[in-house]
Amino acid sequence: MFQPTSTAEPSKFYRWLVLLWLSITMFGNYYFYDALEPLADVLQKQLHFTDQNIGLLNSFYSFAPIATVLIGGILIDRLGVRRALLLFGCVCLAGSMLTAFSPRFEVMAGGRFVFGMGAESLIVAITAAVAKWFKGKELSFALGLNLMLARFGTWLAQNSPTWARSAYNTWQGPWLIGVGFVSLCVLGPIAYWILEARAERHFALGKAGEADKIVFQDVTNFGLSYWYLVGLCVVFYSAIFPFETFAVKYFMDAHHTTRELGGFLLSVLTAFTMFGTPIVGLFSDRMGRRATIMCFGVLLLIPVFIMMGYTRVSLYVPMAMLGFAFTFVPAIIWPSVAYIVPSRTLGTALGLMTMIQNMGMAGMNWGLGKANDVARASATHPAGYQPMLQILTVLAIVGVFLAFLLRQRELGPSGHGLETITTG
Numbered sequence: 001m002f003q004p005t006s007t008a009e010p011s012k013f014y015r016w017l018v019l020l021w022l023s024i025t026m027f028g029n030y031y032f033y034d035a036l037e038p039l040a041d042v043l044q045k046q047l048h049f050t051d052q053n054i055g056l057l058n059s060f061y062s063f064a065p066i067a068t069v070l071i072g073g074i075l076i077d078r079l080g081v082r083r084a085l086l087l088f089g090c091v092c093l094a095g096s097m098l099t100a101f102s103p104r105f106e107v108m109a110g111g112r113f114v115f116g117m118g119a120e121s122l123i124v125a126i127t128a129a130v131a132k133w134f135k136g137k138e139l140s141f142a143l144g145l146n147l148m149l150a151r152f153g154t155w156l157a158q159n160s161p162t163w164a165r166s167a168y169n170t171w172q173g174p175w176l177i178g179v180g181f182v183s184l185c186v187l188g189p190i191a192y193w194i195l196e197a198r199a200e201r202h203f204a205l206g207k208a209g210e211a212d213k214i215v216f217q218d219v220t221n222f223g224l225s226y227w228y229l230v231g232l233c234v235v236f237y238s239a240i241f242p243f244e245t246f247a248v249k250y251f252m253d254a255h256h257t258t259r260e261l262g263g264f265l266l267s268v269l270t271a272f273t274m275f276g277t278p279i280v281g282l283f284s285d286r287m288g289r290r291a292t293i294m295c296f297g298v299l300l301l302i303p304v305f306i307m308m309g310y311t312r313v314s315l316y317v318p319m320a321m322l323g324f325a326f327t328f329v330p331a332i333i334w335p336s337v338a339y340i341v342p343s344r345t346l347g348t349a350l351g352l353m354t355m356i357q358n359m360g361m362a363g364m365n366w367g368l369g370k371a372n373d374v375a376r377a378s379a380t381h382p383a384g385y386q387p388m389l390q391i392l393t394v395l396a397i398v399g400v401f402l403a404f405l406l407r408q409r410e411l412g413p414s415g416h417g418l419e420t421i422t423t424g
Contacts, residue, residue: 015133018195022126023149025188028181029119030153032096035178038161038263040249046171047103055369058245060109062362064116066355082196084125085189091118096182100175144278151274158267161259225340228406230353234360235399236329239392242364254382265319272323280331290332290418291407297328298403301396309389340416
């Protein structure tokens with residue numbers, strides 16, 4: 001193992017080695033969350049799950065961050081970063097094992113909830129750890145690389161029908177592969193513990209980054225721009241992630257793709273975000289025009305679901321457009337909060353937005369599944385998926401309206417500089 005020197009702070013190589021293990025931890029986390037998407041039709045055929053059941057599996061995951069942001073960084077503050085990382089990693093592993101343990105919906109949903117509690121807390125702890133090692137140095141770049149590797153976990157899960165085809169002969173096979181990847185959520189914190197413990201004996205380390213948490217007294221001071229951002233966040237993420245839950249199943253039933261092709265089509269979206277988000281973030285830092293970029297990104301969503309449901313255009317076209325949209329909006333929306341709320345209330349603002357976003361995602365995962373069941377969506381009745389696409393199109397229209405209101409306000413006397421502030 002690399003031997004640290006006796007300098008005042010860790011070398012660049014040591015810091016990037018720490019980031020590598022934190023990113024490997026995040027990779028396992030993201031893989032298991034997205035393992036559900038190419039598995040949906042298998043759960044339906046072998047376990048007789050309804051689309052509502054499938055949607056609820058991700059709804060239960062989304063319930064977890066509601067509790068996570070309420071407790072904020074209390075556990076991280078009390079336990080320290082490395083103990084918190086290991087604890088949350090073990091919770092992730094326990095939740096993934098519970099998910100794969102039984103064919104009963106109640107047990108599987110409970111496993112997703114437990115996994116969500118560990119996974120969302122783990123993300124907060126990883127962010128705090130990255131800040132501890134990179135604050136004042138290459139923090140934005142480090143966080144970008146961390147997210148890029150994490151999303152590679154999503155990409156790999158979405159393409160698992162290709163490289164792990166035989167696993168899909170049973171409902172349990174893909175889950176068990178996921179459990180194997182979640183073991184990285186324990187291995188990574190162990191490696192981090194060793195690296196940090198050794199570094200503390202030789203280096204002067206910084207403090208962990210502050211976790212997002214809610215202080216309810218601060219909420220009343222947020223202006224309209226913040227609430228437009230919250231609404232835009234809820235609408236956008238409630239359109240993207242719940243659609244991903246059913247995307248592969250929809251492609252197979254309505255467009256007659258194979259599971260392998262359906263997973264690859266979905267991974268096109270992920271590939272765009274892996275490489276495009278840092279580029280868009282850099283562009284907005286240099287050029288400003290943040291609200292305008294978000295308007296354009298949400299506007300791209302409207303034709304996407306119409307093209308899928310009512311035209312013969314190749315699915316690569318709407319999925320590429322969806323990838324562009326998912327590159328533009330997330331790259332802007334979260335950093336924008338820092339421009340429109342005071343720095344002392346940033347944790348509250350981000351925590352509240354995360355909580356409301358996950359409420360929307362939980363409701364929409366259930367809602368789209370219910371809509372599919374009511375319309376009897378299936379391979380023999382592909383038109384049953386049209387209500388789902390119509391709901392998503394309406395969400396996109398609402399998103400455009402909110403983005404337009406945000407842009408108008410930011411161009412006026414009450415603006416906070418989203419359109420104008422640039423960095424050198």
